[in-house]
Amino acid sequence: MSCTHDNIYRPAIAILDEVRDEIKEVRTFFWHFDDPANEKVFRAFMPGQFAMVSIFGAGEIAISLPPSPTEDRLFFTTRKVGSVTAAMHDLKPGDRFAVRGPYGNGFPMRQYEGRNLIIVAGGIGLIPLRSVIIYALHHRAKYEKIQVFYGSRTPKDLMYLENLRQWQADNGFECYLTVDKAEGDWKDNVGVVGSLFKKPGVQMPVEGTTVFVCGPPIMFRFVLADLQKMGFQDQNMVSTLERYMKCGVGKCGHCCIGVAYVCTDGPVFTLEQIRKLGEVI
Amino acid sequence: MRGRLIHTGDLGKIIDYLRRDYRVVAPFEGRGRDSYFDEVTDMNRDAVAIHVANPYYPPKRYVLPHIQRILTISAGQNPAIEPCAQTEKVAVFGIRSCDVEGIFHLDRFYLGNTYRDSYYEQLRNNLFIVNVACTDIERDIDEHCFCVCADAGPAAKAHFDLQFLDLHDESGDFLAVAGTPAGEELLAQPFFRKATMEHVARRRSILNEVRKHFRISTSWYSAATRFITHGEIQDSTWKKIGDRCLECGGCSYVCPTCTCFTVADRPTGPDTFERVRVWDACALSGFTRMAGGHNPRKAVHDRRNRRFFRKLSHYFIQREFTMACVGCGRCVRVCHGDIGMPEVVEILRRETVAQEQA
Numbered sequence: 001m002s003c004t005h006d007n008i009y010r011p012a013i014a015i016l017d018e019v020r021d022e023i024k025e026v027r028t029f030f031w032h033f034d035d036p037a038n039e040k041v042f043r044a045f046m047p048g049q050f051a052m053v054s055i056f057g058a059g060e061i062a063i064s065l066p067p068s069p070t071e072d073r074l075f076f077t078t079r080k081v082g083s084v085t086a087a088m089h090d091l092k093p094g095d096r097f098a099v100r101g102p103y104g105n106g107f108p109m110r111q112y113e114g115r116n117l118i119i120v121a122g123g124i125g126l127i128p129l130r131s132v133i134i135y136a137l138h139h140r141a142k143y144e145k146i147q148v149f150y151g152s153r154t155p156k157d158l159m160y161l162e163n164l165r166q167w168q169a170d171n172g173f174e175c176y177l178t179v180d181k182a183e184g185d186w187k188d189n190v191g192v193v194g195s196l197f198k199k200p201g202v203q204m205p206v207e208g209t210t211v212f213v214c215g216p217p218i219m220f221r222f223v224l225a226d227l228q229k230m231g232f233q234d235q236n237m238v239s240t241l242e243r244y245m246k247c248g249v250g251k252c253g254h255c256c257i258g259v260a261y262v263c264t265d266g267p268v269f270t271l272e273q274i275r276k277l278g279e280v281i
Numbered sequence: 282m283r284g285r286l287i288h289t290g291d292l293g294k295i296i297d298y299l300r301r302d303y304r305v306v307a308p309f310e311g312r313g314r315d316s317y318f319d320e321v322t323d324m325n326r327d328a329v330a331i332h333v334a335n336p337y338y339p340p341k342r343y344v345l346p347h348i349q350r351i352l353t354i355s356a357g358q359n360p361a362i363e364p365c366a367q368t369e370k371v372a373v374f375g376i377r378s379c380d381v382e383g384i385f386h387l388d389r390f391y392l393g394n395t396y397r398d399s400y401y402e403q404l405r406n407n408l409f410i411v412n413v414a415c416t417d418i419e420r421d422i423d424e425h426c427f428c429v430c431a432d433a434g435p436a437a438k439a440h441f442d443l444q445f446l447d448l449h450d451e452s453g454d455f456l457a458v459a460g461t462p463a464g465e466e467l468l469a470q471p472f473f474r475k476a477t478m479e480h481v482a483r484r485r486s487i488l489n490e491v492r493k494h495f496r497i498s499t500s501w502y503s504a505a506t507r508f509i510t511h512g513e514i515q516d517s518t519w520k521k522i523g524d525r526c527l528e529c530g531g532c533s534y535v536c537p538t539c540t541c542f543t544v545a546d547r548p549t550g551p552d553t554f555e556r557v558r559v560w561d562a563c564a565l566s567g568f569t570r571m572a573g574g575h576n577p578r579k580a581v582h583d584r585r586n587r588r589f590f591r592k593l594s595h596y597f598i599q600r601e602f603t604m605a606c607v608g609c610g611r612c613v614r615v616c617h618g619d620i621g622m623p624e625v626v627e628i629l630r631r632e633t634v635a636q637e638q639a
């Protein structure tokens with residue numbers, strides 16, 4: 001079982017179905033559980049949760065869940081950055097690996113019903129927020145205004161292109177893209193993510209809004225400064241934290257910040273909580 | 282409390298009785314003041330030390346081994362992942378009161394939160410604890426012991442199966458009390474005799490006398506806990522402490538309440554692996570380093586801060602019922618920078634009070 005209570009460390013076998021290149025060094029891995037019973041339990045996950053993934057011989061790591069529970073296929077998207085992700089990037093369709101989870105608190109999407117959702121992502125920060133966007137669009141009527149702001153270094157570094165095109169064509173919500181450096185036939189906005197907030201025609205409601213922010217630390221800091229200037233409160237801004245993790249269930253001690261275990265108390269925290277934890281982001 | 286008496290010469294019979302069902306471990310004398318826990322065999326049975334300096338290496342490893350196999354993994358086309366059963370039954374004979382409290386803290390941590398750790402649980406359920414109260418002021422306690430401050434000793438109040446206390450009189454008798462039904466069962470054995478109220482009174486007076494011989498009798502935990510919980514400790518204070526840390530991780534390895542571990546896959550064959558968990562220490566710089574190199578705790582003092590925050594902050598004391606320090610004094614004995622628990626508590630108190638007055 002993927003998340004049994006008799007053995008919290010035992011993962012279940014998963015089979016890789018398809019590998020897709022997203023951007024340089026970043027790949028998406030579509031997979032399913034060998035045992036359908038595991039899949040059924042696992043599918044109760046919420047946006048913002050994560051899974052512990054074992055690549056045989058390389059080790060086990062925590063990976064966020066980019067799919068929404070409302071979608072058909074399960075997948076992970078990872079950047080090749082350490083020894084386990086490197087081994088993961090060598091996997092071929094049909095290869096076996098192992099998964100346990102889902103873990104973490106996730107975004108309380110039901111609590112946000114009736115609110116505006118503003119999603120701000122930079123680079124691969126879109127991975128955990130993709131789940132939020134798809135989930136919110138699936139339950140479109142439950143949320144008010146939905147806005148997505150996404151930026152990357154160059155047009156070649158935009159993640160989930162297929163989704164982005166769909167989202168831009170969708171009239172039910174707003175999706176703004178930007179790149180730091182234009183290349184090729186890029187005709188859209190050029191500049192940091194924050195520059196999108198000031199674009200003519202962009203109206204960001206401050207009242208009754210939850211803002212999701214994920215991205216590299218530098219982008220995170222600048223976006224927060226921009227949002228604060230616009231009047232957004234700390235308790236209405238949420239993000240997911242990343243920490244080195246070995247167990248995912250609050251035992252190994254690696255991800256602890258202050259009194260919080262990122263794996264069980266997080267990884268989703270409001271900015272208000274993050275500031276109280278005490279350790280720098 | 283129903284006390285029973287047993288003669289010093291009969292303590293070996295308890296060991297023999299336990300050896301029928303358990304692998305019995307007990308403290309032995311090494312060189313000088315050195316001592317260690319080892320398995321009791323026919324060869325060394327008579328050398329088991331009753332009054333002895335508490336070994337550096339805590340008996341925690343009988344419930345949380347420093348390297349523990351948790352899964353076997355066979356990769357390939359039909360992979361299988363099997364848990365490793367922890368079937369060993371261990372009886373620790375002569376465990377000190379501080380270490381008994383340490384195991385209780387581990388119980389709360391590994392079994393009391395959202396997720397139960399089945400590996401810990403199996404070993405714990407198979408563990409039999411025979412506590413010996415520290416009453417010999419020459420051998421049982423030394424200048425670094427401070428269990429009296431942590432309310433963990435010199436005699437544990439609970440969480441043992443059986444407890445022995447040397448009555449230090451010409452009779453050579455020990456007073457025995459049981460803490461669990463399993464302990465009660467052992468007390469019914471014929472080598473125990475009935476104790477009287479006088480023996481119980483003598484127990485009290487012995488413990489009162491022993492308490493006077495602790496050199497560190499005021500580790501100002503309450504002040505440190507208050508300052509840490511309220512975030513009143515200046516960065517400069519942590520830096521002073523951090524500057525004395527050599528990042529050896531020794532404090533964590535000898536600590537009876539440290540819980541952190543890391544996990545690694547080791548190859549056991551061409552396509553098979555074993556997943557092991559290994560003790561880890563927050564003092565080590567790689568403890569929080571993520572893939573890609575980012576480390577949220579870059580500075581030494583950020584890591585030292587972590588150890589004492591985890592042990593003393595009110596949140597964790599409430600969550601685990603006890604402070605994650607039992608006053609065994611091991612960190613004081615091993616630390617090259619002299620930043621064991623009492624010293625740090627004293628620095629935190631002194632510096633913070635001085636800052637408040639400035």
